[in-house]
Amino acid sequence: MLYYILQVLVLIGLVSTAVAVIWxxxxxxxxxxxxxxxxxxxxQFYLLRAPDVAIAEAAVGAALTTAILIFAIKSTDRTEGYx
Amino acid sequence: MKKIIALIxxxxxxxxxxxxVAEMRGDDGSFGNPVETEMxxxxxxxxxxxxxxxNVVTAVLFDYRGLDTLGEATVLFSAVSGVLTxxxxxxxxxxxxxxxxxxxxxxxxx
Amino acid sequence: xxxxxxxVVRTVADIMIIxxxxxxxxxxxxxxxxxxxxxxxxxxIASATALLIVAWGTLKxxxxxxxxxxxxxxxxxxxxxxxGIIMGFSLFYNSLAGTGGIFGGTVSGINPGYIxxxxxxxxxxxxxxxxVVAALSLILYMMAKRSDALEVEE
Numbered sequence: 389m390l391y392y393i394l395q396v397l398v399l400i401g402l403v404s405t406a407v408a409v410i411w412x413x414x415x416x417x418x419x420x421x422x423x424x425x426x427x428x429x430x431x432q433f434y435l436l437r438a439p440d441v442a443i444a445e446a447a448v449g450a451a452l453t454t455a456i457l458i459f460a461i462k463s464t465d466r467t468e469g470y471x
Numbered sequence: 472m473k474k475i476i477a478l479i480x481x482x483x484x485x486x487x488x489x490x491x492v493a494e495m496r497g498d499d500g501s502f503g504n505p506v507e508t509e510m511x512x513x514x515x516x517x518x519x520x521x522x523x524x525x526n527v528v529t530a531v532l533f534d535y536r537g538l539d540t541l542g543e544a545t546v547l548f549s550a551v552s553g554v555l556t557x558x559x560x561x562x563x564x565x566x567x568x569x570x571x572x573x574x575x576x577x578x579x580x581x
Numbered sequence: 582x583x584x585x586x587x588x589v590v591r592t593v594a595d596i597m598i599i600x601x602x603x604x605x606x607x608x609x610x611x612x613x614x615x616x617x618x619x620x621x622x623x624x625x626i627a628s629a630t631a632l633l634i635v636a637w638g639t640l641k642x643x644x645x646x647x648x649x650x651x652x653x654x655x656x657x658x659x660x661x662x663x664x665g666i667i668m669g670f671s672l673f674y675n676s677l678a679g680t681g682g683i684f685g686g687t688v689s690g691i692n693p694g695y696i697x698x699x700x701x702x703x704x705x706x707x708x709x710x711x712x713v714v715a716a717l718s719l720i721l722y723m724m725a726k727r728s729d730a731l732e733v734e735e
Contacts, residue, residue: 439616440528440616440617440618440621443608443616443617443621443624443625444620444621444624447621447624447625447627447628448624448717451624451628451631452624452627452628452631452717452721455631455634455635455721456720456721456724459721459724459725459728459730460724460728462728462729462730463727463728463729519688519689521675521678522675522678522699522700522702523678523679523685523686523687523688523698523699523700524613524678524698524699524700524702525613525614525688525691525692525698526612526613526614526615526616526618528616528618529612529613529618529702529706530613530702532618533673533701533702533705533706534673534674534675534701534702537662537672537673537705538672538673540705540709541658541659541662543620544654544655544658544709544712545655547712547713547716548651548652548655548712548716550716550720551651551716551719551720554719554720554723554724555648555719555723558723558724558726558727
C-alpha cells in the first residue's frame with residue numbers, strides 16, 4: 389500500500405516540477421526546478437529497482453546539469469523574454 | 472488547420488505507444504513480466520559463471536555489450552573535445568578586430 | 582571579479598568533499614559487487630569539483646592534467662578491450678576471470694564482499710571512472726571559466 393502511495397506522490401511531484409520549469413520566467417528558478425525534477429526522477433528509478441540509473445541520474449541531473457545551466461545563464465540573460 | 476493536424480498526430484502516436492505497452496505485458500497482464508525473456512534468462516543464469524561478477528548490470532555493460540560502452544566513452548570524449556574547441560581563447564591579429572568583436576557580441580545584451 | 586562565497590560555505594564545502602570523493606571511489610571500486618560502476622562514481626566525484634568551483638571561485642590551471650587523464654582513460658579502456666584478442670579470444674572477452682591472477686578469484690553464489698573477483702570488469706570500471714571524472718570536470722571548468730564565474734590562478 390505504501391508502495392502505491394509513494395508512486396502516486398512521485399508522479400504528482402514529477403508533473404508539478406515539470407510544469408514549474410515551463411512556468412518560471414526567471415531562468416535560474418527554472419534550472420533549480422529542473423534539478424528538483426531530476427531528483428524526483430531518481431527516486432522513481434529507485435522505486436522501480438534500478439539503483440544504477442538512480443545514482444547516475446542523481447549525480448548528473450541534480451548536480452552537474454544544474455551547475456552547467458547556471459554557468460550558461462550567467463553569461464547570457466537571466467530572464468526569459470521575447471523582443 | 473494546424474491544430475487539427477497536430478491533434479490527429481497526437482492521437483495516432485499515442486495510440487501506437489499505448490498499443491506497444493499493452494503488447495509488452497505478459498500473459499497474466501502484470502507489468503514487469505515481459506514476453507521475450509531469452510536474453511534476460513541467459514544473462515541472469517550464466518553471467519556469474521562467465522565473469523565471476525555478482526552485479527549482472529556491470530557484467531552486461533563491460534563484457535557482453537562492451538562495444539556499446541566503448542562508443543559511450545568515445546561520445547563523451549568527443550563532447551569534451553567540442554567544448555574545448557568552442558570555448559577556447561581566440562587570438563586576434565589586430566586591435567580593431569577585437570573592438571568589433573566585443574561590440575557585436577554585446578549587441579544583444581542590455 | 583571574485584566570486585568567493587562566505588566562510589561558512591567554504592568550510593562546509595571543504596569538509597563535504599571528503600565523503601563525496603570517498604563515496605565515489607567506493608562506487609568505482611565496488612562496481613562489480615554492488616550497484617554503481619565507472620560512470621556513476623565518476624559523476625559523483627565530478628560533483629565534488631562542481632562544489633569546489635561554486636564555493637571558492639578560484640582554481641589552479643588544471644586543464645592539461647584533466648586532458649591527459651581523459652586521454653589515458655580512453656586509451657587504457659581500448660587496450661583492455663584488445664587484451665581479449667591478445668590472449669586468443671574475441672574483443673571484450675573477459676580473459677582474466679577465474680585465472681587466479683589480479684582480480685582473478687572465483688565466486689559462486691552470494692558474494693559477501695570479496696573484491697578480488699571479476700577479471701577485466703573492475704579494471705575497466707577504474708579506467709572508465711578516470712575518464713568520466715576528467716571529462717565532466719573539464720566541461721564544468723571550461724564553462725565556469727568562460728562565464729567569468731571562475732578565476733584561474735597562474
